[in-house]
Amino acid sequence: MNVQIFDQELTRMISSTVPSDWPSPGSFYSSPNWLRFVDSDGLGRAVYVVEDGAGAVAHLAPEDGHPDYRFETVLNSEDDRARLLLGGRRGFCSPVVGSRRSPAVLAGLIGAALEAFPEVNGAWWWPYLPSEDVPHVVAAARSLTGETPGVHLVDADCIVQQIPSDAPFGSSLTKKQRRTNWHREWRRFVESGLEVRQVSIDEIAACGAPLLQQVERKYGNEHPVERLEASLYRQARLLSEEAVAHAVFDGSRMTGYSLAYRWHQELTVRLVGLDYAALRDAAEYAVLLMHGPVRFAQENGIESLHLGTRSYEAKCRRGARVRALWVVAPGTTTSEVAIKERAGSILAELPAREAAALRSEIDAVQASVSTGDGR
Structure with a gap:
């Protein structure tokens, strides 16, 4: 489905695949090749809408069993009717795409996506929105229905900003103890005799699935190794241009790796795989998550790291800030409780300074929604 709809001075493109004029997004998880990778699993149908410098992606995937992308699981709801999912089906970060964020433009994008899926009867939700985009999506929802949608805090992710290009990264950490710990864990790794080096995504795809399975299992996720292997090979096929992989070697044996993706001035660390039985207590996880990617960023002029969700305290103590992630869902009610x-x-897992900053961010979003401040 590729349809051009002309409306006076505006041209709207609706497509079932990522269009060639997809606006440049601020997040890797809204980038063209990532979206192509997500769609390549064959679960459900996608629609991409582009108009006047803005874009929206929508999915209807009732067969997708991932609990973090099922409305009834994320919002602990008994409402399991079909809903159109806006913003992207993986990645846990789904910002508004493009430079135009007015309620009218966003409402037009959402409305066009809903018209492509009449079976949902106008029902939709947009999960994992960063705080700065919540007011825009709320305002767009109001303009579509005349009612205020429910706004729900569901998660948080971690970002390291302003990576210094002309000074050691440790010097940018705010506290002396953090700077000391940063240098100590790198020294511990070096003295262990292990080696970290950049490898190709093809090497990760060939042998990384069992290590990824161990990490997933640690966090309570059971995935067959064959499924993880297939996902890694699809990433290698569709995302090789953006991939940045680091691996730890004990001699010739790979005992851990991280897979990240470069998008403009941000490096997004997507996953870490570890062979827990082979670890030497040599800060391998920290080296793969932070030290290797930070060094790559400094060598290549990259300004920030996106470290995803979970392990908030560990990431904060290595320089990350925490950002709230939200769901906007018409037909639901915001619950202050x-x-x-x-x-x-989330706040209970954060150091005091980062907790105060996140608390202020959450309060600001709640205030903007309650006052109707949709910019």
Whole structure:
């Protein structure tokens, strides 16, 4: 489906695949090749809408069993009717795409996507929105229905910003103890005799699935190794241009790796695989998650790292800030109690300074939504 709809001075493109004029997004998880990778799993249908410098992606994938992308699981709801998912089906970061964020433009994009899926009867949700985009999507929803959608705090992710290009990264950490720990864990790794080096994504695809399975299992996720292997090979096929992989070697044996993707001035660390039985307590996880990617970023003029969700305290103590992630869902009701409870569980894992910053961010989003401040 590739349809051009002309509306006076505007041209709207609706496509079932990522269009060639997809606006440049601010997140790797909205980039063309990542979206092609997501769609390549064959689960459900996608629609891409582009108009006047803005874009939106929508998916209808009732067969997708991933709990973090099922409405009823994420929002602990008994409402399991079909809903159109806006913003992207993987990545846990789904910002608004493009430079135009006015309520009218966003409403037009969402409305066009809904018209392509009449079976959802106008029902949609947009998960994993960064805080700065929540007011825009809320305003667009209001303009579509005349009602205020529910806004729900569901998660948080970690970002390292302003990586210095002309000074050691450790010197940018805010506290002396953090700077000391950064240098100590790197020294511990070096003295262990292990080696970290950059490898190709093809090498990760060939042998990385069992290590990834161990990490997934640690966090309570059971995935057959064959499924993980297939995913890695699809990433190698579709994302090789953006891939940046680091691996730890004990002699000739790979005992861990991280797979990241470069998108403009950000490096997004997507996953880490580890052979837990082979680890030497030599800060392997920290080296793969942070030290290797940071050095790559400094050598290539990359300004920031996106480290994803979970392990908040460990990431904060190595220089990350925490950013709230939200769901906007028409037909639901914002619960101040639920936001407070979810915020409390995240804040409890953060050092004091980062907790205060995130608390202020959450309060600002709630205030903007309640006052109708959709920019």
